[in-house]
Amino acid sequence: xxxxxxxxxxxxxxxxxxxxxxxxxxxxxxxxxxxxxxxxxxxxxxxxxxxxxxxxxxxxxxxxxxxxxxxxxxxxxxxxxxxxxxxxxxxxxxxxxxxxxxxxxxxxxxxxxxxxxxxxxxxxxxxxxxxxxxxxxxxxxxxxxxxxxxxxxxxxxxxxxxxxxxxxxxxxxxxxxxxxxxxxxxxxxxxxxxxxxxxxxxxxxxxxxxxxxxxxxxxxx
Amino acid sequence: xxxxxxxxxxxxxxxxxxxxxxxxxxxxxxxxxxxxxxxxxxxxxxxxxxxxxxxxxxxxxxxxxxxxxxxxxxxxxxxxxxxxxxxxxxxxxxxxxxxxxxxxxxxxxxxxxxxxxxxxxxxxxxxxxxxxxxxxxxxxxxxxxxxxxxxxxxxxxxxxxxxxxxxxxxxxxxxxxxxxxxxxxxxxxxxxxxxxxxxxxxxxxxxxxxxxxxxxxxxxxxxxxxxxxxxxxxxxxxxxxxxxxxxxxxxxxxxxxxxxxxxxxxxxxxxxxxxxxxxxxxxxxxxxxxxxxxxxxxxxxxxxxxxxxxxxxxxxxxxxxxxxxxxxxxxxxxxxxxxxxxxxxxxxxxxxxxxxxxxxxxxxxxxxxxxx
Ligand SMILES: Nc1ncnc2c1ncn2[C@@H]1O[C@H](COP(=O)(O)OP(=O)(O)OP(=O)(O)O)[C@@H](O)[C@H]1O
Ligand SMILES: [Mg+2]
Numbered sequence: 101x102x103x104x105x106x107x108x109x110x111x112x113x114x115x116x117x118x119x120x121x122x123x124x125x126x127x128x129x130x131x132x133x134x135x136x137x138x139x140x141x142x143x144x145x146x147x148x149x150x151x152x153x154x155x156x157x158x159x160x161x162x163x164x165x166x167x168x169x170x171x172x173x174x175x176x177x178x179x180x181x182x183x184x185x186x187x188x189x190x191x192x193x194x195x196x197x198x199x200x201x202x203x204x205x206x207x208x209x210x211x212x213x214x215x216x217x218x219x220x221x222x223x224x225x226x227x228x229x230x231x232x233x234x235x236x237x238x239x240x241x242x243x244x245x246x247x248x249x250x251x252x253x254x255x256x257x258x259x260x261x262x263x264x265x266x267x268x269x270x271x272x273x274x275x276x277x278x279x280x281x282x283x284x285x286x287x288x289x290x291x292x293x294x295x296x297x298x299x300x301x302x303x304x305x306x307x308x309x310x311x312x313x314x315x316x317x318x319x320x321x
Numbered sequence: 322x323x324x325x326x327x328x329x330x331x332x333x334x335x336x337x338x339x340x341x342x343x344x345x346x347x348x349x350x351x352x353x354x355x356x357x358x359x360x361x362x363x364x365x366x367x368x369x370x371x372x373x374x375x376x377x378x379x380x381x382x383x384x385x386x387x388x389x390x391x392x393x394x395x396x397x398x399x400x401x402x403x404x405x406x407x408x409x410x411x412x413x414x415x416x417x418x419x420x421x422x423x424x425x426x427x428x429x430x431x432x433x434x435x436x437x438x439x440x441x442x443x444x445x446x447x448x449x450x451x452x453x454x455x456x457x458x459x460x461x462x463x464x465x466x467x468x469x470x471x472x473x474x475x476x477x478x479x480x481x482x483x484x485x486x487x488x489x490x491x492x493x494x495x496x497x498x499x500x501x502x503x504x505x506x507x508x509x510x511x512x513x514x515x516x517x518x519x520x521x522x523x524x525x526x527x528x529x530x531x532x533x534x535x536x537x538x539x540x541x542x543x544x545x546x547x548x549x550x551x552x553x554x555x556x557x558x559x560x561x562x563x564x565x566x567x568x569x570x571x572x573x574x575x576x577x578x579x580x581x582x583x584x585x586x587x588x589x590x591x592x593x594x595x596x597x598x599x600x601x602x603x604x605x606x607x608x609x610x611x612x613x614x615x616x617x618x619x620x621x622x623x624x625x626x627x628x629x630x631x632x633x634x635x636x637x638x639x640x641x642x643x644x645x646x647x648x649x650x651x652x653x654x655x656x657x658x659x660x661x662x663x664x665x666x667x668x669x670x671x672x673x674x675x676x677x678x679x680x681x682x683x684x685x686x687x688x689x690x691x692x693x
């Protein structure tokens with residue numbers, strides 16, 4: 101078994117393919133993470149300001165997240181007029197999932213920013229937009245980061261599902277392996293997917309730590 | 322100067338937080354808004370920097386309606402110290418203090434230099450600048466809050482219960498510091514508190530608010546304590562206000578007495594049968610030698626009891642009472658401006674002097690609610 105895997109991996113043709121899939125997978129999961137986050141932040145901000153909007157947006161987000169991913173992959177091209185296997189299709193679908201997943205953490209994070217800190221910022225002469233980026237958003241990072249980590253893992257696994265309809269990524273190794281009843285690519289695909297999720301998670305933890313040096317200092321003494 | 326002209330604030334839910342407020346705050350003074358919770362102090366304060374807009378009437382700063390100014394620009398010219406300090410937890414102390422200069426477009430370097438100066442001004446070591454707010458004590462955080470509000474040198478300073486979150490000892494220190502700073506800076510300060518003691522201590526004028534946003538009385542502290550405008554004010558100012566008034570009367574009317582004294586290091590042998598005040602070579606009080614004490618205790622320093630607080634001539638009479646009550650001999654030690662022994666007073670004598678003052682017409686106050 102191990103021998104098979106080594107043999108499979110030592111073939112330069114396979115190596116190229118694996119690296120290609122890995123790159124694809126990274127792109128297909130990372131891009132939606134960034135786009136989804138960028139969409140969730142203004143949506144969450146709106147939701148945190150108006151009660152009626154909050155209920156609507158949170159409700160919509162919950163519904164969107166329950167749509168089966170495969171269904172979204174299949175339906176979306178019909179809506180936006182792309183090829184079913186086009187990467188844009190997967191990217192868009194996952195961006196929507198990410199945004200839906202992150203709206204709540206954004207709202208929770210913004211709610212958790214102490215009111216007196218916001219009042220102080222206003223009193224210092226911040227205009228609302230600048231205050232949002234200078235005060236509210238940085239203070240939201242710890243809560244938000246937890247949501248982004250979940251979204252990252254979720255995206256990486258959903259990209260594998262996309263392989264079922266031929267969108268590429270490491271999932272192509274499973275589907276390819278199944279078709280020819282050959283185990284090594286399947287195992288390599290699973291291992292690399294897990295590894296990718298793990299490395300991304302570590303990077304996100306590192307990023308959060310770099311962005312929030314203030315959150316690690318001891319409490320008041 | 323800050324003027325409230327027939328200002329009313331009615332919130333959307335119908336709450337009238339401020340009701341037809343007419344009041345003017347003199348430039349270069351500390352004016353205190355005091356009153357029970359929910360009486361509209363914060364709302365009044367926030368109408369000055371447009372964090373709340375009046376429903377009726379107008380607020381003027383230096384003769385100009387604040388509504389004529391862009392809110393953000395207006396606020397950069399009005400320092401604001403918020404309850405609980407409201408420091409930015411994600412910024413270092415130095416960057417917190419540099420906030421308004423940076424917003425006003427100063428270079429980072431100049432803003433940081435200025436912030437360093439301000440830390441010094443409020444009595445904080447500049448090394449603290451590198452820390453985050455969570456790494457400071459409550460009192461230090463409040464100082465940073467004051468430094469941040471002063472950073473762009475605004476002519477007006479609004480302070481909303483700036484010291485209410487710290488313990489009483491630290492609070493006293495911060496109040497003293499504020500008065501010292503104000504003597505130096507000469508800002509127009511509006512200071513909100515619900516603590517009447519704090520109000521009469523820091524305020525040159527005090528506005529007492531009543532529930533529903535009514536101004537009950539606006540007067541100098543002594544006047545307020547001596548002649549409360551109505552039952553509400555007299556109740557709020559409190560039953561012990563006779564004691565508070567001590568803060569404003571000096572003890573010049575009190576006759577000082579003499580007490581046996583001895584030099585440090587040369588105590589009388591045998592020890593006398595009465596309290597002896599021990600002075601050092603410069604006539605500064607060091608402590609009390611109890612009556613008939615013996616030399617058995619070993620050293621002279623063990624024998625001499627630390628004296629209570631000292632009362633400096635010409636300072637508020639409250640200090641004289643404190644000195645008498647805190648002294649082991651029951652005799653309050655009075656010193657001159659240089660800290661040299663001048664005489665002693667008893668608590669009874671201080672109280673008697675107060676009674677006399679009260680009888681005098683210019684300090685006349687109704688008998689209810691005084692010492693008793
Ligand atoms: N945004 C608001 N909407 C509705 N009512 C408000 C609002 N802000 C304050 N109030 C009400 O207005 C009144 C005055 O509030 P304000 O905060 O000015 O009181 P305060 O004197 O500062 O009290 P405290 O000593 O508790 O800080 C209160 O009854 C309060 O509930
Ligand atoms: Mg208040």
